Amino acid sequence: MKQFQARVIKNGHVNLGPDKHYYSVPYRYIGKRVKLLYSRTTVEIYSNYERIALHKRNKNPYGYTTDKEHMASTHRFKSDWTPDMFLDWAASIHEDVRLYILQILERKQHPEQAYKSCLGVLGFAKKAGNERLTVACQRALSYGVYNYKTIQTILENKMDNYEESLFANELPMPDHGNIRGEDYYK
Structure with missing residues (x-):
């Protein structure tokens, strides 16, 4: 031994x-x-x-x-959690929320390791509302970052209220003597 x-x-x-x-x-x-x-x-x-x-x-x-038998009785209910339970809950909010939760679950070697994160993300539906959570998940999906902290940051900073056009259209470079521009490097 x-x-x-x-x-x-x-x-x-x-x-x-x-x-x-x-x-x-x-x-x-x-x-x-x-x-x-x-x-x-x-x-x-x-x-x-x-x-x-x-x-x-x-x-x-x-x-x-x-x-x-080793688990505290108050924590045994967690063993009844399944990926499908979280996916169904997310789908009841919006398909994009379900896609986001799916990404969180798929990135962990064991789905159980993602349950706390899923619970936190889905809990924002109660705090911020289904619509804001949906927009936050859409934004986070576009970033390709899948975790609780990303959704929390988007909602806390009200990034779900930003106009999409702010991100879609790049502002033109200002004309300034100290800016060489893209032609300089060719």
């Missing part, structure tokens, strides 16, 4: 460094340091010499092995 020390992260999992795989532990150990003993086939997790979890070893990098 080999050993590895780690801290339990906020989602109730601990990372086995050599495999880069995450294993669940009971939620009450969040934030605590634990010892992982692992063999070719199993991973045992200990806190103060007491075994708190036993999992079959999985070498899938950045994957998650989760025992539902």
Whole structure:
């Protein structure tokens, strides 16, 4: 058996460094340091010499092995979240919101890692309204940037109210003696 020390992260999992795989532990150990003993086939997790979890070893990098019993009852509902749930919710607002949520989900190796971001984006429908969220998603889609922070920035700065013509038409270069212009470089 080999050993590895780690801290339990906020989602109730601990990372086995050599495999880069995450294993669940009971939620009450969040934030605590634990010892992982692992063999070719199993991973045992200990806190103060007491075994708190036993999992079959999985070498899938950045994957998650989760025992539902380890999750706090208040957080178990999250395990019922699915990509389809978020996509259906987004589609009920507007097709462009659904496209944006789809992009967020597709950019994560595991859709579960994107759920918090999806929840945040869709929560703006309540705060800012469906119409503003739709325009913000359309703008963010045109930027090709897919995350919660982008939508938050667009809405906070009221960029969803900007006229599209401001972005579509470039202003001509001013005529000035210190500006060489495009012909200078040919």
